[in-house]
Amino acid sequence: MMYQIRDLHLSLPDMTRKPILGHAPQMNILKGLSFDIPKGAVLGIVGGSGSGKSTLGRAMVRLLEPTAGQIMFDGKDISHASEDELRPLRKRFQMIFQDPMSSLNPRRRVGGIIAGPLRLHGVDVSGKVDEALEMVGLPRHFATRYPHELSGGQRQRVGIARAIALRPDFILADEIVSGLDVSSQAQVLNLLEELVRDLGLTLAFISHDLSVIRRLCSRVIVLRNGEIVEATETVKLFDTPQADYTKELLQAIPLPDPGQTWT
Amino acid sequence: MRDARADVRRPVGLRLWLSGGWLSLLTLAAIFAPLIAPQDPLAQDLFLGRLPPFWESGTEPGFYLGTDSLGRDVLSRILYGARLALIVALVAGTLTCLIGATLGLIAGYYRGWPDRIISRFVDIWMAFPPVLFSILLIAVLGPGLVSIIIAIVIIDWTRFARVIRAEAISQGAMDYVASAQVAGRTKFGTMLAEILPNVLPTIVALLTLEMGIAVIIEAILSFVNLSISTDSPTWGGMISEGRISVHQAWWVLVFPLITLFLTVLSFSQLGEGLKDRFDPVLR
Amino acid sequence: MSAYLSIRNLSVALKGGGPILRRVSLDVHPGQVHGLVGESGAGKSMIGKAVLGTLPRALQVTGGEIWLDGVNLETLPPSERRRRIGATAALIPQDPLTALNPSKRIGPQITRRLVDILGWSRADAQNRALELLAEVHIPEPARVMRNYPHELSGGMRQRILIAAAFAAEPQLIIADEPTTALDVTVQKQILRLIAQMQARHGTALMFVTHDLGVVSKVCDSLSVLYAGLVVENARMRRFFTRPIHPYSAALLAATPTYTDPFGSLKPVPQNVITAVETEVSQHDRRTGA
Numbered sequence: 001m002m003y004q005i006r007d008l009h010l011s012l013p014d015m016t017r018k019p020i021l022g023h024a025p026q027m028n029i030l031k032g033l034s035f036d037i038p039k040g041a042v043l044g045i046v047g048g049s050g051s052g053k054s055t056l057g058r059a060m061v062r063l064l065e066p067t068a069g070q071i072m073f074d075g076k077d078i079s080h081a082s083e084d085e086l087r088p089l090r091k092r093f094q095m096i097f098q099d100p101m102s103s104l105n106p107r108r109r110v111g112g113i114i115a116g117p118l119r120l121h122g123v124d125v126s127g128k129v130d131e132a133l134e135m136v137g138l139p140r141h142f143a144t145r146y147p148h149e150l151s152g153g154q155r156q157r158v159g160i161a162r163a164i165a166l167r168p169d170f171i172l173a174d175e176i177v178s179g180l181d182v183s184s185q186a187q188v189l190n191l192l193e194e195l196v197r198d199l200g201l202t203l204a205f206i207s208h209d210l211s212v213i214r215r216l217c218s219r220v221i222v223l224r225n226g227e228i229v230e231a232t233e234t235v236k237l238f239d240t241p242q243a244d245y246t247k248e249l250l251q252a253i254p255l256p257d258p259g260q261t262w263t
Numbered sequence: 264m265r266d267a268r269a270d271v272r273r274p275v276g277l278r279l280w281l282s283g284g285w286l287s288l289l290t291l292a293a294i295f296a297p298l299i300a301p302q303d304p305l306a307q308d309l310f311l312g313r314l315p316p317f318w319e320s321g322t323e324p325g326f327y328l329g330t331d332s333l334g335r336d337v338l339s340r341i342l343y344g345a346r347l348a349l350i351v352a353l354v355a356g357t358l359t360c361l362i363g364a365t366l367g368l369i370a371g372y373y374r375g376w377p378d379r380i381i382s383r384f385v386d387i388w389m390a391f392p393p394v395l396f397s398i399l400l401i402a403v404l405g406p407g408l409v410s411i412i413i414a415i416v417i418i419d420w421t422r423f424a425r426v427i428r429a430e431a432i433s434q435g436a437m438d439y440v441a442s443a444q445v446a447g448r449t450k451f452g453t454m455l456a457e458i459l460p461n462v463l464p465t466i467v468a469l470l471t472l473e474m475g476i477a478v479i480i481e482a483i484l485s486f487v488n489l490s491i492s493t494d495s496p497t498w499g500g501m502i503s504e505g506r507i508s509v510h511q512a513w514w515v516l517v518f519p520l521i522t523l524f525l526t527v528l529s530f531s532q533l534g535e536g537l538k539d540r541f542d543p544v545l546r
Numbered sequence: 547m548s549a550y551l552s553i554r555n556l557s558v559a560l561k562g563g564g565p566i567l568r569r570v571s572l573d574v575h576p577g578q579v580h581g582l583v584g585e586s587g588a589g590k591s592m593i594g595k596a597v598l599g600t601l602p603r604a605l606q607v608t609g610g611e612i613w614l615d616g617v618n619l620e621t622l623p624p625s626e627r628r629r630r631i632g633a634t635a636a637l638i639p640q641d642p643l644t645a646l647n648p649s650k651r652i653g654p655q656i657t658r659r660l661v662d663i664l665g666w667s668r669a670d671a672q673n674r675a676l677e678l679l680a681e682v683h684i685p686e687p688a689r690v691m692r693n694y695p696h697e698l699s700g701g702m703r704q705r706i707l708i709a710a711a712f713a714a715e716p717q718l719i720i721a722d723e724p725t726t727a728l729d730v731t732v733q734k735q736i737l738r739l740i741a742q743m744q745a746r747h748g749t750a751l752m753f754v755t756h757d758l759g760v761v762s763k764v765c766d767s768l769s770v771l772y773a774g775l776v777v778e779n780a781r782m783r784r785f786f787t788r789p790i791h792p793y794s795a796a797l798l799a800a801t802p803t804y805t806d807p808f809g810s811l812k813p814v815p816q817n818v819i820t821a822v823e824t825e826v827s828q829h830d831r832r833t834g835a
Contacts, residue, residue, distance in 0.1 A: 016696075048729035049700075059574060061445050083449070090447035103438035107460040116456075117446035152586070162442070181585035181756065182800040189767035208729065211802035215811055238804060252734040254759030256801045258786050262734070262763055 002202040008069035031226040033148040044217030052226040095162040098175040102156035104147040111143030132161040153184025279536030282529035293345040302336035306342040329514040340496035355415040363423025373430025414425035471534030475527040549573035550750040556610035567774040584771035594720040636711040638721040642703035646695040653691035678709040701732040
């Protein structure tokens with residue numbers, strides 16, 4: 001198993017309800033999640049805003065520390081591991097962010113952005129940046145460009161190149177196509193599909209868009225208000241959805257088809 | 264898809280050239296003051312008192328911008344005054360920036376208890392009236408160049424701390440910081456390698472602004488006779504003396520005032536100009 | 547049937563720069579919904595802004611006509627143009643959070659236009675606002691009128707903006723990506739609400755969106771834009787069965803569809819992009835832009 005997650009709870013301070021004096025009240029974002037991600041699997045995590053899907057993602061790569069429960073990465077408990085303990089593992093799990101404009105340091109060139117994680121882990125950088133750019137279908141001379149000189153789709157490719165440059169075992173992709181136009185969306189998804197296949201990656205793909213999940217993922221978990229309402233194989237989820245919320249989600253998707261009954 | 268927004272051309276850095284030009288000229292003048300000053304700035308000659316500038320009648324050769332009531336040459340005093348003004352600007356500005364920006368960066372990026380301590384400290388500090396505070400300080404430390412610099416640093420570091428803290432908070436919320444953490448960068452390393460380059464343009468703009476402010480503070484302190492010993496030429500001191508005889512000899516007041524004004528303006532414009540020109544994000 | 551809004555050869559350009567809209571022509575009829583579709587940067591939002599007179603400072607209309615109810619807006623003096631737009635057109639904006647003033651209660655934000663621009667009495671405006679909030683299915687309208695925007699959910703805020711848009715019985719509404727910021731389940735409710743209100747009030751609606759799925763649910767006709775050029779004007783049903791322009795067809799094939807996961811999500815082929823880019827430069831050469 002790549003990930004084993006058991007009874008995961010996570011609370012964050014609710015700053016909107018912070019009294020003038022004293023601490024902000026805790027808000028329970030994740031309320032006891034348990035699921036596994038087998039090696040080589042592509043898991044879709046779907047839910048609306050406020051479902052906790054991004055918080056779950058950030059807990060999995062330990063940008064956030066769970067309040068209770070367990071996160072096992074490849075058999076090691078990383079729920080409360082310190083940054084120093086995590087550092088050697090960080091090479092093995094990477095993340096691609098939703099907004100490539102915010103996730104790429106605007107004052108660094110693309111080459112530096114991709115090389116950053118490699119240098120940190122003492123990997124020989126020579127040739128690796130070119131290789132990573134090539135794998136995501138960007139020309140080599142992009143290494144000298146700044147992020148703001150690129151289009152949205154190209155920026156997201158740089159985000160992917162940075163994540164795969166270290167040859168991780170696991171990648172978490174958090175809403176990585178929701179800010180892109182449909183044409184670049186399709187390209188980025190195809191690219192991700194290829195990379196998962198060629199590099200033997202395990203992938204967790206967070207999205208609000210079931211159509212995209214349908215294409216990419218073998219299993220899906222549906223989140224609502226910090227709880228799993230349904231976890232099943234993708235094909236089953238679409239053919240015979242069990243939870244009412246899943247049905248509601250499916251029925252709400254506007255298909256590009258005037259014949260769809262949409263009541 | 265082609266993006267027509269890229270077609271807008273940025274205006275040429277005219278203000279960068281003008282402000283940089285004036286400051287370079289001033290720096291050269293300060294360095295070579297003994298060589299280019301037409302007169303000894305301290306030499307008094309009561310027979311040459313209140314000579315008007317060169318284009319009016321009744322001047323003496325060699326006193327281009329006239330003399331004050333003690334017969335001292337205004338141009339030479341402005342040139343020597345530039346030395347003190349620029350030393351104060353550079354040293355006080357840089358020290359203020361180093362202290363304030365470091366504390367602001369730590370407070371804004373680390374948050375938590377370092378932020379609470381630094382922010383409280385800044386709040387308390389800012390409650391003191393600054394001019395009174397500096398007069399008090401110099402009274403305690405005694406007048407002199409070092410005292411002026413210390414006074415400026417102590418009064419003004421909070422400006423940097425506040426602005427840089429706010430900037431670091433907003434940068435810290437960006438995903439590139441999370442991304443560095445996922446890559447395994449240490450907190451301190453992230454602050455230096457990721458956050459600092461992004462707040463640097465703000466720091467530079469503030470630094471040049473601060474240099475201008477330092478020049479003004481020095482002038483104010485000279486004006487109230489708390490700067491360096493009264494006989495060494497300072498712009499503030501000249502303005503203070505010129506004020507008394509403005510009806511008989513306007514040039515004693517006006518020329519140092521213009522110099523001061525242009526210098527302070529150039530410092531603030533230099534910062535903005537540098538930001539426009541060298542920031543890859545804006546460019 | 548004559549169009550309520552009729553745009554002819556509308557060109558918008560950066561001041562001292564390149565074109566943003568390239569001789570756009572389209573019609574919006576009373577009681578009908580016209581979609582504007584395209585990728586980001588295609589200029590679809592700029593059409594609505596040009597009509598409302600809210601183009602960003604850096605842009606200007608460089609040619610063409612905007613006919614509203616038989617009057618060419620471009621020939622009117624600015625004050626008269628503003629008055630006419632204020633009295634007959636309204637906007638449903640994209641972001642329900644920034645479109646409402648966070649420091650003001652909901653009530654005055656809906657009634658302000660009625661009182662200030664149309665000269666209604668405060669009591670009349672108040673009653674109209676309550677009526678409209680009920681019409682957009684807001685529970686306890688009287689209480690919501692006293693709420694501040696941050697006390698309401700995104701869906702509620704968007705309903706309020708819809709109510710505000712319909713408040714003065716405008717004959718034209720421009721909806722600029724009104725559901726992009728919302729969850730799909732909320733999006734469905736809001737789209738249904740907009741369609742209901744539009745049909746009931748007989749409004750002409752111009753609907754800007756990047757989502758062809760949404761278009762197929764609410765629009766009667768649409769224009770597809772690429773780089774400010776209308777590549778296709780079409781009736782909705784015909785468009786989804788037989789898109790004429792290759793770029794339209796490619797856009798349709800790129801749209802993700804869960805019922806057909808491997809037939810959809812096709813990247814726009816390079817030859818289609820090259821062809822449409824050529825079309826744009828040919829257009830520029832022909833018009834001397």
